Amino acid sequence: MKNLQKSVVLLFLLSAFAVFAQGNPGNTVKITGKLIEQDTKLPLEFATVTIQNTANVTINGAMTDANGEYSINVAPGIYNIKFDFISFKPTAILAKEITGNTNLGVTAMASDATMLNDVEIVAERSTVEIKLDKRVYSVGKDMMVKGGTVSDVLDNVPSVSVDAEGNVALRGNQSVTILIDGRPSSLAGSNVADVLRLLPADSVDKVEVITNPSARYDAEGGGGIVNIILKKGSANGFNGSVVASTGNPDNHGISANLNYRSENFNLFSNLGYNYRNSPGNSFTNTEYLNKDNTTRNFVNEKRISKRKQNGINASFGAEWFLDKTLTWTNSVSVRKNNGDNPTKTYFDNYDANHNYQSTRYRYNEEDEKDTNVRFSTNLIKKFDDKGHELKIDASVSKSMDDENAIINDITLGSPNLVNSNERTFNDEDENRALIQADYVLPLGENSRFEAGYRGSFTTMETDAKAEILNGGIWENNKNYSNFLQYKEKVNALYSQFGSKMGKFSYLFGLRWEDSNIDVNLLDSSNYNNKRYNNFFPSAFLTYEFNEGTSASISYSRRINRPRGRFLNPFSGLESNINIFRGNPDLDPSMTNAIDIGFLKKWSKVTLSSSAYMNITDDTFQFIRRATGDFAVQQVGGLDTTDPQGNVTIVDGEDIKTPIILTTPVNLAKEYRFGFEFNVNYTPFKWWRINSNFNFYRNETKGDYTFTYVDGKGNTINDFINLNRTAYSWTTRVNSKISLPLKIDWQLNGNYEAPQNTAQGKRIGVASANTSLSKDILKDKATIGINVQDIFNSRKMKNETYLPGELRSHSEMQWRQRQVTVSFTYRFNMNKNDKQKQQKEQQDNGGDEFMGG
Incomplete structure (x- = not known):
């Protein structure tokens, strides 16, 4: 409490000093x-x-x-x-x-509109607006994502990358917080990647990328914040747009963005339906080793999946302009999806000399139902027209996610055809409530004081069961069954003061968060409470050399709390030899972030560059390790022997393959340093280029000790040294050209360079996308075609080496090349209608909600 009092006094003194420092x-x-x-x-x-x-x-x-x-x-x-x-x-x-x-x-x-060779080329705002504290990506004008999902949107945003599994990274750092309209939107329990794939790209208005947030923003996310703002209406009267799309593989959808605005109120809605089939594939070729690193045997695992989704999204909202100073907004959103994900997995077994032995076939038929309902309310009171205002926000939401699967395991060509029949159930319910208040008080012409409160309350329960058919009776498999209860209560207070003195401006803030978290495994009576409170200071200094040149330096402290998949011990069983399992004992990681930025604008070029450093304690690291367990394959009458006498072969009939576990653990330290360049170049009014380059060095220090029982019943104490230093870089170039006959062409290329990991390396990946669009019906409609992953090269590739355990090479492609055709029709508006809200509506769009 004394530290809090000292911090408040310090902040007050800084504010007073800044006020008295003002002068003409x-x-x-x-x-x-x-x-x-x-x-x-x-x-x-x-x-x-x-x-x-x-x-x-x-x-x-x-x-x-x-x-x-x-x-x-x-x-x-x-x-x-x-x-x-x-x-x-x-x-x-x-x-x-x-x-x-x-x-x-x-x-x-x-x-600015220019006539060129009888073709009207209408200039419009760049799709990427670069600012000192964040970058804003306007999605409405991006043809590349028409008919896609929010994952496709993010993968086209500078500094943001989405890997083949859907994991989002900001400047190469996956410790990033993803918000929708400034709210977590029930993402705590669910897999964020899955949620982003369910939302259609046409529902997104813009994306904000905040690499080093100030104290007014939620402290969650060591790598920064990505805020996805959904569309709302703007223009007076009734207006809107309808988008229909179809593609191959199956990608069919229709959505409508409708709005009616009068002098006293504004009604807005977004409706959508989609059906998608996203075929994917992966393989993992593994050489299993004895303790002396000689070869034990080989297993090549190949997986083919077809992810089918039927989904509807609907949101309705109303703004009521009570008077010129008071606005009240209420909205309801519903998301419902049904999925079918049949997965075929083949295991080709070879002995130590790489002689073929047998093939196992594992078929996983999974059904999924996902439902989310949310209600939000917002009240804005403006005391004057100089920025003095109070905002109060609240929301409640409920999510239900049920996944059920039936798994058949077969040895091809064996008299004992069926090895096992299994089934899994994973039912997840989440309830979330948020309440927030933000107060802004201008002090003079160039100073501002802010303060606020934010309360976040979440309860998530996951009932996971696995059963195996034994003698016609389904029996519980306790190794893959648990009931996880996660409760999170986070209360936060913040205050910050900023001022501008000539060309110099500053912003100092302090945030305090109290976290009370329960992670309970009810089946095993394992109860774990984590209660902690932390201060999160921030400081931003900016100097404007002239009207187009400025530099900044900023500091903030961040937290990254483990949630959802990171904590849940349950794992899917598409493969029973390569298992992912969450770790309920994970602790939060703390990051100190420093960012030095430089912004320069010329007539045709805008350059935004930054050098950054993140120092993280207790960082999360995924490790692969032995478990001591084995998956047994019944070979039957095949005459197999183990020339080295290892435990791989039993009685000359059963092949026992070690089960390898992937799980997150806390490490001691992570040091991340890098620099980034973003360039927007407009060589001609009909050609725009924006590019991003990010280079970073990542050093981790730590080790992991674990115990398991081997196949002979011996207790093994093992140790993994996770010290490493890795260098990597990513680059992205996006080009948009306005051709004659009102045709636009967009092309982008991406490259992620190789990177060493704690237990191997990630292989570099290059990919490209392109799109064409043409305005028709007197510019009231647009028809477009886009191709995602032109060369079908977007794959996650990894090599892993565990001494005395295995060497492996894996490749994973979440979705194959996609071709989509879309048709957009606008009524009571034209192509260049910004579809933006007035300033007070923008404030309610989620940007400000993140503050408290």
Whole structure:
């Protein structure tokens, strides 16, 4: 408590110092104003304002803030004031006499349209807006993701990558928090990758990437935050759009984004249906070793899957403008999906000399039902038009996810045809409640104080069962059965103060979170409570050298709590020799993050670069290890021998293959250092290029000790040294060209370089996507075609070496090459309608909700 009091006092003193530090330089006056878009009346952020004398020599300049406002100090005189923003017509106020503090009011900038060879090429905002504290990716104009899922959206966002299993990483770091409309959206218990694959891309408006969040944001996520903001309506009257798509492999869907807005209220909805078949494949070729590293035997495992999904998504909401200062918003969303995932797995067995012995065939027929319902409410009170406001948010949600599977295990060509019949049940229920309050108080023209509270309360129960058929009776397999109860209560308080003094600005914040977490395995009466509270300070310093050049340095402390798949001991049994199992004893990891950024804007090029360093305690690391258990294959009458006399062969008939477990563990330390470049280049009005390059060095320090019983009944104490240093890099280039006849062509390429891991290495992967679109019906409709993974090369490839256990090479392709055709029809709006909400609606779109 004393530390909290000291921190509050310190924050107050810093705030007081900053307030008294404000002042107006002598012999200068202040020019202020605001820039907006002419069509939508939305503020233009990061537009350039240049002050020149009558000889057109630049005297001073600035960039507009998030509200489109600017403030520039100059000496009294006569000036030309010029306004510039990429893809908008330049605007100027000429020969303006400035004798004292002057407010130029609101200036509207119009979009730039050019006629070229009788083809109308309409300039529009770049799909990627680069800001100092985050990057905003506008999805609505990206053809590449039409007919896809949110996973496809994220995989096209700079700094973000999605691997073949659907795991999301930010700058190569998978300790990232994924939010939907600023809320976890029932992701704590569910596999995040699965949820992102269920949501259609057409429901997404934009994606915000926050690499180093301040104290006002949730402290969760050591690698940063990715916030997915869903579409809502904007324009007055009734308007909207409908998107229909079809593809091969089966990818059929239809969605509608509808909106009605009047002076007193706004109604919005998003409806969608989709049917998808995502065939995938994988293989793991393993050489099993004796303790002296000589070869014991070989097993080649090949898996073929067909993931079929039927899903509906519906959301309805209403904004009520009670008066000019008070807005109340309520919304309900429902997501329901049914899935069928038949998986065929083949195990080819070879002896130590690689002579073929037998083949096992394992068929897993899985059915899945997933339902999510959420209600959200939001109240915004604006005390004035200068940013003094109070926001209160609350939401409740319920998720139900049921997965059932029947598994047949057969030895092909053996008289004893059926080895085993198994079935699994995995029923998961989650209830979540969130409440939050955020208060903003401007202090003078250039300072702001913020404070807030956030409470997050989650209960998740997973009932997992595995049964094996024995003599016509289903018997429980206790090795793969458990009832997991997860309860999480997190209460948070935060406060921060920011100010701008000329070209220098700063933001200091402090967050306090109290965590009370129960991880209970009820079947084994294993109860584990983890109660801890932590301070999360943050500091941001920014200096603007001129109107297009600025630098920043920031620091924050973050936490990464293990959830869902990381904790749950239950594992699917598609394979019974390569098993994944969660670890309920995982502790949270803590990260100290430092980021140094530089932003430079030229007429056609925007460069955003950063150097970053993350130091993490108790980081999560996936390890593969022996369990001492074996999967038995009945070979029957086949004459097999083990030339080395190992436990692989029993009585010349049964082949026993070691079961290898993959599980997450806590390590002592992780040091991650890297640098990143993001470049937006517009060589011509009809051609846009954006690219991203990220290089990083990752060093881990730690070891893992474990015990198991081998096939001879001996207790084995084993040790894995996880110390390593790895270098890797990723790059992405996206090109969009406007061709004649109103045709747009988009092409992007991705490459993930090789990387050493604690127990082997990840092999580099290159992939490419492309799309074409054409406007028809007087620009009211667009038809498009896109190809995901042109060369069918997007695969996760790994090599693993465990001395005295195994060497393996694995490749996994979640989804094969996909071709999709889409048709979009817009009514009561045109292609360049921003479909954005007014400023107060944007605040409710999820951006601000993350704060408390």
